[in-house]
Amino acid sequence: MRKTWSAYPYIFWIIIFTVVPLALVLYFSFTVKTPAGIQFTLDNFRRFSEPIYLKVLMRSITLAAISTVLCLLLGYPAAYILAKNKLKNKNALIMLLVLPMWMNFLLRTYAWLTLLERKGLINTILAHLGLPQLNLLYNEFAVVLGMVYNFIPFMILHIYTVLSKIDNSLLEAAEDLGSDPWHTFRRVVFPLSLPGVWSGITMVFMPAVTTFVIPRLLGGGQYTLIGNLIEQQFLTVGDWNFGSAISTVMIVIILLGMGFTSRYEKEQEGGGGLW
Numbered sequence: 391m392r393k394t395w396s397a398y399p400y401i402f403w404i405i406i407f408t409v410v411p412l413a414l415v416l417y418f419s420f421t422v423k424t425p426a427g428i429q430f431t432l433d434n435f436r437r438f439s440e441p442i443y444l445k446v447l448m449r450s451i452t453l454a455a456i457s458t459v460l461c462l463l464l465g466y467p468a469a470y471i472l473a474k475n476k477l478k479n480k481n482a483l484i485m486l487l488v489l490p491m492w493m494n495f496l497l498r499t500y501a502w503l504t505l506l507e508r509k510g511l512i513n514t515i516l517a518h519l520g521l522p523q524l525n526l527l528y529n530e531f532a533v534v535l536g537m538v539y540n541f542i543p544f545m546i547l548h549i550y551t552v553l554s555k556i557d558n559s560l561l562e563a564a565e566d567l568g569s570d571p572w573h574t575f576r577r578v579v580f581p582l583s584l585p586g587v588w589s590g591i592t593m594v595f596m597p598a599v600t601t602f603v604i605p606r607l608l609g610g611g612q613y614t615l616i617g618n619l620i621e622q623q624f625l626t627v628g629d630w631n632f633g634s635a636i637s638t639v640m641i642v643i644i645l646l647g648m649g650f651t652s653r654y655e656k657e658q659e660g661g662g663g664l665w
Contacts, residue, residue: 415641418634434635443619443636450616453530456600457537461594462587464538465545469586470579472546473553484550491543497538506532506608528610536604541597544657545590553579567571589649596644616640 422431437443472480490498505511506526513523528531556579564574602617611618616636623633 395605412641415634415637418630419638420635422631434632435639437632438635438639446614446619447616449613450599453537453643454532454595457534457541457598458591458595460534460538461541461542461545462591465542465590466549466583466587469546469549469553473550473556487543487546492539495540496603498540499603502532502536502539502608503527506535527608528612530609530613532608533605533613533615536608537598537601540601540604541594544593548590548593549583549586552583552589592648592651595647599643600640 419434420430420432422433447574465472471477472483477483502508507513507523508523508527510526510542516523560578560582561574564578569577599615600620601619602621605611605613605615607617620633620636620640623629623636627633
């Protein structure tokens with residue numbers, strides 16, 4: 391009986407902060423206001439299928455995918471070094487990795503404005519060295535850089551957690567069987583770390599594809615992503631129905647991605663992770 395009562399606060403929390411908002415989004419996405427009243431329709435989704443909006447969706451997915459790949463390429467070596475090397479200050483390094491996440495997301499993004507702007511720190515250093523100044527702000531490079539900076543801790547932490555749990559006896563057995571470090575990594579370490587890799591990919595791609603602060607600040611509003619489009623529909627245009635329809639499409643895409651990664655992780659756990 392105590393276990394049943396203890397679950398009620400969580401059930402209440404899920405209903406209020408998950409079920410109700412999702413129900414409202416679904417309601418607005420399938421309705422439209424007319425002089426005759428509220429009518430159920432699919433016009434909001436048909437409107438989203440127009441080329442101009444599909445172009446925004448593809449741009450968002452492309453930049454999010456590029457950011458995710460860069461986070462993986464940069465994050466995996468960092469996680470491997472933290473997990474496998476006997477560093478004296480490992481806890482301090484992990485704390486430094488997590489420390490920026492304690493700051494406000496908006497402040498972290500604003501900090502890059504002072505670094506990338508025309509008279510920012512980077513161009514000032516280049517000018518003192520006699521090198522030409524670079525156009526680092528208000529372009530796709532700045533947007534991707536902001537995404538990588540803000541979301542790479544998620545990739546590193548997930549991979550580090552999995553790598554740190556790998557039994558060292560497996561590595562010793564591979565070494566005793568004559569495996570060199572590269573083959574040990576390719577056939578033992580990397581396959582066993584795939585659950586962390588897929589979790590990291592999910593945790594980076596999902597916020598990257600829906601972010602709106604980064605493209606607005608670092609892209610200068612020149613690169614409208616799907617998050618900016620949703621924000622405009624709710625806050626500027628006031629078309630909650632179309633904004634909800636876009637949100638519903640993104641929810642479906644994210645759920646499909648999460649389902650794929652979850653299924654792959656289960657296959658890795660149940661079917662043997664070693665190649």
